[in-house]
Amino acid sequence: MRTLIDVRNVSKTFGGVVANHDISLKVPEGEITGLIGPNGSGKTTLFNCIVGNHPIDSGSIVFQDREITTFTVQKIARLGLLRTFQQTHIYGNMNCIQNMLISVPHRTEGYSDMFRPYRREAYERVDELLEFVGLYSKRKLQAGDLSFGQQKLLEFAMALMNGPKVLLLDEPTAGINPTLINGLIDRLKRANQELGITLFVIEHNMRVIMNLAEHIYCLAHGELLAQGSPNEIQNDQRVIDAYLGAH
Ligand SMILES: Nc1ncnc2c1ncn2[C@@H]1O[C@H](COP(=O)(O)OP(=O)(O)OP(=O)(O)O)[C@@H](O)[C@H]1O
Numbered sequence: 001m002r003t004l005i006d007v008r009n010v011s012k013t014f015g016g017v018v019a020n021h022d023i024s025l026k027v028p029e030g031e032i033t034g035l036i037g038p039n040g041s042g043k044t045t046l047f048n049c050i051v052g053n054h055p056i057d058s059g060s061i062v063f064q065d066r067e068i069t070t071f072t073v074q075k076i077a078r079l080g081l082l083r084t085f086q087q088t089h090i091y092g093n094m095n096c097i098q099n100m101l102i103s104v105p106h107r108t109e110g111y112s113d114m115f116r117p118y119r120r121e122a123y124e125r126v127d128e129l130l131e132f133v134g135l136y137s138k139r140k141l142q143a144g145d146l147s148f149g150q151q152k153l154l155e156f157a158m159a160l161m162n163g164p165k166v167l168l169l170d171e172p173t174a175g176i177n178p179t180l181i182n183g184l185i186d187r188l189k190r191a192n193q194e195l196g197i198t199l200f201v202i203e204h205n206m207r208v209i210m211n212l213a214e215h216i217y218c219l220a221h222g223e224l225l226a227q228g229s230p231n232e233i234q235n236d237q238r239v240i241d242a243y244l245g246a247h
C-alpha cells in the first residue's frame, strides 16, 4: 500500500512544553488510520503540524512523495490534505447550503458570472453531500441552530465539498449522542470506501476507533508509544498503562 502521509521525526515545542517529540508515522493510501492517546499527549498538535498550522521545530512531512514541511495551510489544502477541528468551524448565522458553498474557494469566470458565482454543479454537490450526512432536510436552517452533533456532520460534509484525498478528523464523535455514533461510523466508512478518501482519525472513544481503523498509533507525553492493529493496541500493556496513568 502506498504511503500518502509520511511523518518523519517530527518535533514541536511550545515554550518549554514538548508537544511532539521525534514522531514518525505513516498514513497509507485508501485506509483508515487511528491516532489515540491521553489528553495532552500531542495528537491535535501533530494534526496542526501536518496541515501546516504551525511550523515544526525539526523533522519533515511528506505528502504523496512531496515534501510539504514548509507549505502554507492553503497550499496543503489545495493538494487535497484537509482537516476538521476539535471545535467545529462553521458560520452559525448562515444556513447549511451557504456554509457548504463557502467551504470551497470558488472561481468566477469574468463579468457574466458575477451574479451567478456558484455553478449548478456546486449546488447539486451540496445537496448530495448534505443527503450523505443526513442533513438534507435541515439544509435551509441556520447552522447555529443545528445540534452540536449535526454541526459536526455539517463540518464533515463541508470538508467533503473540497474533494479531499485525505481527511484528518479530530475527535469526530466527541459530544455526539451514543445512539447516533453508529450512523457516523457508517458514514466515515462510506466516505473511505465509496468516495475513496483516506482517513486519519483522532478518537478517544475506544469502541469507535477499534471498529473504524485498520492501524492505530498511540501517543503519550508527546511521543509515539505504540502502534499496531486494533487487537494489538487493545492488548498492549503500555497503552493500557498510559490511559490508566492519565486518570
Ligand atoms: N498553541 C499552543 N501553545 C502552547 N501550548 C500548546 C499549544 N497547543 C498545544 N499545546 C500544549 O501541547 C500539549 C499537547 O496538546 P494537544 O492539544 O496536542 O493534545 P491532545 O493529545 O490533542 O489532547 P486532547 O486529547 O485533550 O485533545 C499540551 O500540553 C498543550 O497544552
Ligand SMILES: [Mg+2]
Residues within 6 Å of the ligand: 043, 044, 045, 086
Ligand atoms: Mg486534541
